[in-house]
Amino acid sequence: MIIAISDTAARQRSSQLAAGGVIPANRIEYIGSRPARGGAGQPQAFTIEMSPEQEFGPHYHTVDQYQVILYGDGRIGRRELSTYSVHYTDRYTSYGPLVAGSGAMHYMTLRAQADPGPQYLSQPGARERMQPSKRRFLLKSGIPTLAAGELAELQAPRVDTLFPLYDDGVQSQVFRLGPGMSVPLPDPAQGGGQFLLIMDGEVLLDEPLERHSTIFVAPGEQSRPLQAGETGAQVLLMQFAKPEPPQPAAADRA
Incomplete structure (x- = not known):
């Protein structure tokens, strides 16, 4: 199975989903969807466009994932992020907070299997629901592109x-x-x-x-x-x- 989608097609489809109230306006879906919308067991790729200085608190996911900074800058915990930083975490590995810089930050999340959503450590029982994993946190910041x-x-x-x-x-x-x-x-x-x-x-x-x-x-x-x-x-x-x-x-x- 090979799934390919152009950026143009993803944005057009997501605009329609957002207009129908299915997804928020700052979410662009490329491949798959949340399990609640039929994406269980399927690959998943989507972009979140964070507003300037927006923050997501420390959390984890139940599947392995990559995240790629597509635009702007910010930080993950104390580590600086800029365009084309690549971040990998194993499932049940907490990270964050994820904070956008003063000029906003857009990032793509990619998973081989869809995840139901973030498990914030501030939520009751979240820490107790964590399961064993390799707990890898890999980060390569500011990958340049050639002219x-x-x-x-x-x-x-x-x-x-x-x-x-x-x-x-x-x-x-x-x-x-x-x-x-x-x-x-x-x-x-x-x-x-x-x-x-x-x-x-x-x-x-x-x-x-x-x-x-x-x-x-x-x-x-x-x-x-x-x-x-x-x-x-x-x-x-x-x-x-x-x-x-x-x-x-x-x-x-x-």
């Missing part, structure tokens, strides 16, 4: 590692391709799903995909080369961990 002239000068695709490949499959890379270049992507089978976010330029899939368009590649899908358009492309890859095998019930372990 069009720099992309045109590339003699071969350039791959920058943000988070190295972990034993369970988690990893993140940035692919920078000159005009018309292509490059193979990591085998989806080594992880639990991949998201591709176009930071700049154009990617050719079944149709041209512009800046901030989003692609999900399921772990069972055959890998396809990443193909840049006439202006080149800079693409962020975010790979999730393989699902952990189910634990035997207590009676089975006896």
Whole structure:
């Protein structure tokens, strides 16, 4: 399964959903939806446009997730965020507060499986509902994009590692391709799903995909080369961990 949506299509669809009162006006849905709206077990990608100095308190989610700062700056806890910062947390790993700067901050959240919503630590029982996990908190701040002239000068695709490949499959890379270049992507089978976010330029899939368009590649899908358009492309890859095998019930372990 490969799911791809252009930024234009996502914004048009979300505008209609917001007009109908289904989602708030500051939410742009790219792939999937909350479990309450039929998205359970499906990949999920959406953008939240935070107002200047808006704050979300410390919280956690029940699934692994990436977040990417698309616009503006702010902070997560005491750590500074700026455009194209990438943040990864394992499920049941608390983080925050997430605070927008004086000029607002827009961020995209990406999950291999949809989550019902944040579990704020200030809510009664939230800490008690936390379950064991690897508790990873990974952050790479202020990832630059190359200018069009720099992309045109590339003699071969350039791959920058943000988070190295972990034993369970988690990893993140940035692919920078000159005009018309292509490059193979990591085998989806080594992880639990991949998201591709176009930071700049154009990617050719079944149709041209512009800046901030989003692609999900399921772990069972055959890998396809990443193909840049006439202006080149800079693409962020975010790979999730393989699902952990189910634990035997207590009676089975006896």
